[in-house]
Amino acid sequence: MIYQGESIRVDFIEPGFAELQFDAKGSVNKFDQATLEEFSEALTKLQNTDDLRGVIVTSSKSTFIVGADITEFLTLFSDQEKTRSWVAKASRVFDQLEDLPVPTVGAVTGFALGGGCEALLACDYRVADTTATIGLPEVKLGLIPGFGGTMRLPRVIGPDNALEWITTGKNNKALDALKVGAVDAVVEPENLTKAALNLAKAAAAGQQDWKAKRQPKLEPLKANDTELMMTLVTAKGMIAAKAGKHYPAPHKALEAIENGAREHREGALTAENNAFFDLTQTEACQAQVGIFLADQAVKGKSKKYAKAATKEIKTAGVLGAGIMGGGIAYQSALKGVPAVMKDIKQDALDLGMKEAGKILKKGVERGKVNNEKMIKILSSITPTLLNDAVKDVDIVVEAVVENPKVKGSVLAEIEGVIGDDAILTSNTSTISITELAKNLKRPEKFCGMHFFNPVHKMPLVEIIRGEKTSDDTVNAVVAYALKLGKTPIVVNDCPGFLVNRVLFPYLAGFAGMVDEGVDFVGIDKVMEKQFGWPMGPAYLSDVVGIDTADHCTVVMEAGFPTRMKRDESSAIAKLAAAERYGQKNGKGFYVYGTDKKGKPTKEADPATYELLGCEQGKKLDADEVIARCMIPMVNEVVRCLEEDIVGSAAEADMALLYGLGFPPFRGGPFRYLETLGMDNFIQLADKYAHLGEIYQVTDGMREMAKAGKSYFDTTSAK
Ligand SMILES: NC(=O)c1ccc[n+]([C@@H]2O[C@H](COP(=O)([O-])OP(=O)(O)OC[C@H]3O[C@@H](n4cnc5c(N)ncnc54)[C@H](O)[C@@H]3O)[C@@H](O)[C@H]2O)c1
Incomplete structure (x- = not known):
């Protein structure tokens, strides 16, 4: 035995040829901090093993490696120094694999995602079985690959393909990976280890030039300036159109690839380390990691019920x-x-x-x-x-x-x-x-x-x-x-349950501004473009149905007579009385129709301004619009948690994400509150407290803030 750890063991599989096998205690292999340490120890042992001619990297499980341990991220990222040194150190472990003095072959079955894919990329050759799925999904967590993926993948499959893989985070089946050269061969599962070993032997015997295969990964990217510029410009356009401004990760991935393109391995890795670190400190990353964790918690809980x-x-x-x-x-x-x-x-x-x-x-x-x-x-x-x-x-x-x-x-x-x-x-x-x-x-x-x-x-x-x-x-x-x-x-x-109960105070916050004469079109624009909702409150009311929304206010008032008191002079009630029911009858806040090509249209209607007494073009500062809509929603969701309507902050976040389309880069109302900081939120809410009960924060929240607690500490999904 060359090395035996908790999750990794290394032994000779044949004289001269070692197998480094990932064999974690849990159901899947992942790169938690302890496994990364072991990986480095195991590779150090291999570096010092005599008579070594080749190494294959395998998994004992039906899946290769699912990636880093995401449950460690939020705590880790909250310590900037630790994060910097972790990413710098972790990415260099993969260099150790790449620098072994013998040919290396990765053998992939099932998922090789994130760090799993990056471990493969550090090998000289990659053999996949037909069940394999390979990819770098980090952008879905608001991150980029942090173990050398942005440096190695463009050098293995070319910058065009690499940019597509990395900026979309897509999964790739074995045959698709073969097509672009991400793997060198695809075999049936029962032949995987043998095929990997045979390839290592052929390379060791000089039938394959493994050094020539390794070399491009150590050097600047092989693409001339014009080619590279064309690729980057095209990718920038695609990212701007698809990811938009709220999701920094795809933009940073491109930046890391661009900054590392003319560098040798060390320089390119430093570019990646810097971009990765920057992303760990963004709200979008914290929100997207938060969603991943909340989703796992929710799934786990529903499986238990079922x-x-x-x-x-x-x-x-x-x-x-x-x-x-x-x-x-x-x-x-x-x-x-x-x-x-x-x-x-x-x-x-x-x-x-x-x-x-x-x-x-x-x-x-x-x-x-x-x-x-x-x-x-x-x-x-x-x-x-x-x-x-x-x-x-x-x-x-x-x-x-x-x-x-x-x-x-x-x-x-x-x-x-x-x-x-x-x-x-x-x-x-x-x-x-x-x-x-x-x-x-x-x-x-x-x-x-x-x-x-x-x-x-x-x-x-x-x-x-x-x-x-x-x-x-x-x-x-x-x-x-x-x-x-x-x-x-x-x-x-309770009336409205969770999702609709928190929606109505939000709509009331919106209606309050319209009552003051503010243009609903401007409010929609801020809430869509800046806050990130799929629809602003006026458009959403039209889609839900003004009559339905109006009717619901009766039920909500019965449940919460003071806080959600129905206001006959509010925008929704006035539109309902004028039979402007929204999309269903073609007119609500907006008028709906079709253009010459038969495409649906949505336009502001002068009749609405007249009916509601609001002024076209009258605007409030965007921050005020967001505060006046969002404070009531956050306050209400906090009440729902305090009253045990919902079991945890994680479940509330997922419910609003899946039920209302809460912007994923904000992670849900509790993550939003966490990101704003509870003290800041309370200060802001107090500024608007005179507008009514929906703006008044609960005593429970004040106590939480005083004690420096987080809703995620105390109420994670049970
Ligand atoms: N529309 C939404 O966005 C939405 C979303 C979630 C929940 N809901 C709820 O779902 C329910 C239905 O809403 P909808 O939008 O589908 O309404 P709808 O008006 O489109 O459909 C209601 C249907 O019920 C039928 N109906 C009436 N009395 C009936 C009876 N005694 N037996 C059988 N059918 C009868 C009507 O003929 C009609 O076809 C409501 O409780 C609503 O609050 C609606």
């Missing part, structure tokens, strides 16, 4: 074939759970089926679904006008109009039809589940299942536990949501 489920959902019934019901029935059928879709109107059923057909047709056009599958999916949705048709289903999702009385009677009626063991859920956006349960004989078998529009695209499903909902019911519904390919987040009951 594992505990005693009832499997094999068939579903959906009540209402409208926008939501149609979408839910489609999604269920798509994922293999046949759905009976019931409505009181034949027209609605026809429309629901037509919509499902439309989505599937798009899938066929894009080659995602074939005709046969399309027919199978459509035929597993059964439209019906009869309650009786749902009597044998395992779960019912009610998605009829948002009216407590209608919902109450529809739910009670259907409870009498379905089996005692069947689960009943409601897709209500705002109405308390505990209140709706009062209409039922088996409230323990009832919960909220709040999907988002459009159902087939939006990942979030809020699962709402009413006062009497049983654990069994929650477990089964979480399992069903997972089966539908969604991200379920379990919350406790």
Whole structure:
């Protein structure tokens, strides 16, 4: 045995040929700080091993190496000195592999991502099996490769391909990697080790010039000035268009490659180290790493619920074939759970089926679904006008109009039809589940299942536990949501639940500015372009439906009479009264139409300014616009955590990210608060406290700030 560590061992596989094998104790190999230390120790041993002729680098697992240990990042990056020395030291470990005095061959199976891919790049040759997926996904965490990836990849596959791989963070299958020269051969999994060993032997025997293969990685990039300039200019244009200004990582990747292009290995690595360090200190990186961690926490939690489920959902019934019901029935059928879709109107059923057909047709056009599958999916949705048709289903999702009385009677009626063991859920956006349960004989078998529009695209499903909902019911519904390919987040009951409850104070903050005469178009611009929401508050209200939003304010007022008091003179109420319902009837804040080419249009309407009494072009400072919209939202989400509506800051962040499109580079409302600094936030909120209760921070937040605590310390997803 040449070396034996906790995660790495090195031994001769044949006389003269050593195998350095990654064999971590957990389910996957990763480059945590301890493994990097071991990697360096193992390579030092190899440097000093006599009679060594070649080395192969392998994994004992079904996957090579998944990358660095992301759970270490936020703590590490909070210490600038440590971060600098970590990245400088870690990247030099990979030089040790590259500098071994014998040929080296990486043998990749499964994932070789981030650091895993960089370890391969430090080898002279790379052999992949057919299961391999290789890539440098660091930009998705607001970072760039930090172990020599920006230096080696352009020298291995050329700057064009390398820029594409690194700035998009895409995963590449073995054959695609072979095409661009990222790997030298692709073999069947059972032949992998043998193929790698044979290549090492051939190189050691002089049949392959391994030194010539290694040399370009030690030198400046081989591309003439014009070629390089063309490549960089094209890449800059692509990055500006795709990543935009809020995501610095792709820009920095290009900068590192450009700065290192004319340097030897050491100079190019220094360029990479500097760019990497700069990114570790950005808000976008902290937010994107935060999202990764929160996503893992949320996934882990929902898996636990699903594992505990005693009832499997094999068939579903959906009540209402409208926008939501149609979408839910489609999604269920798509994922293999046949759905009976019931409505009181034949027209609605026809429309629901037509919509499902439309989505599937798009899938066929894009080659995602074939005709046969399309027919199978459509035929597993059964439209019906009869309650009786749902009597044998395992779960019912009610998605009829948002009216407590209608919902109450529809739910009670259907409870009498379905089996005692069947689960009943409601897709209500705002109405308390505990209140709706009062209409039922088996409230323990009832919960909220709040999907988002459009159902087939939006990942979030809020699962709402009413006062009497049983654990069994929650477990089964979480399992069903997972089966539908969604991200379920379990919350406790209150009007609006989590997502809509925090949305309304945000919209109220917006409406307050419009009431003061501020132009809603300018507010939308700031909230979209500067804050980063996919839609500003006026446009979002139009898309949700002004009538729906207006109706919801009634429900929210009933739940939070002082803080969310309904204001008849607010913009939403005025537009609703004028029957400007938004996109659905072509006019809300904006007017909607189509241009000559049939493309949808959205324009500010003079009639809106007149109706609302706001002035075209009247602006507030962008910081004030952001503060007045965002403070109420953050305050409300903090209240939801304090009141145990949501279980953790991580879940709240993911819910808003997946349900509302909270800008990923800000990481969610709690990460945003953390980035602003709680003291700064409180100071800002206090400045606007006179505007109403929605601007007043909770005592709990003041205490947290005083104690220097973080919401992520105390309430990480359980
Ligand atoms: N539209 C959204 O963006 C959205 C998002 C999340 C949740 N929701 C909620 O989903 C529910 C449905 O909303 P929608 O936008 O799909 O409404 P919709 O008006 O498009 O559809 C409601 C459908 O229910 C049918 N219906 C009415 N009474 C019925 C009954 N007794 N039995 C069967 N069907 C009946 C109607 O004919 C109509 O087809 C509401 O509770 C709403 O708050 C809506």
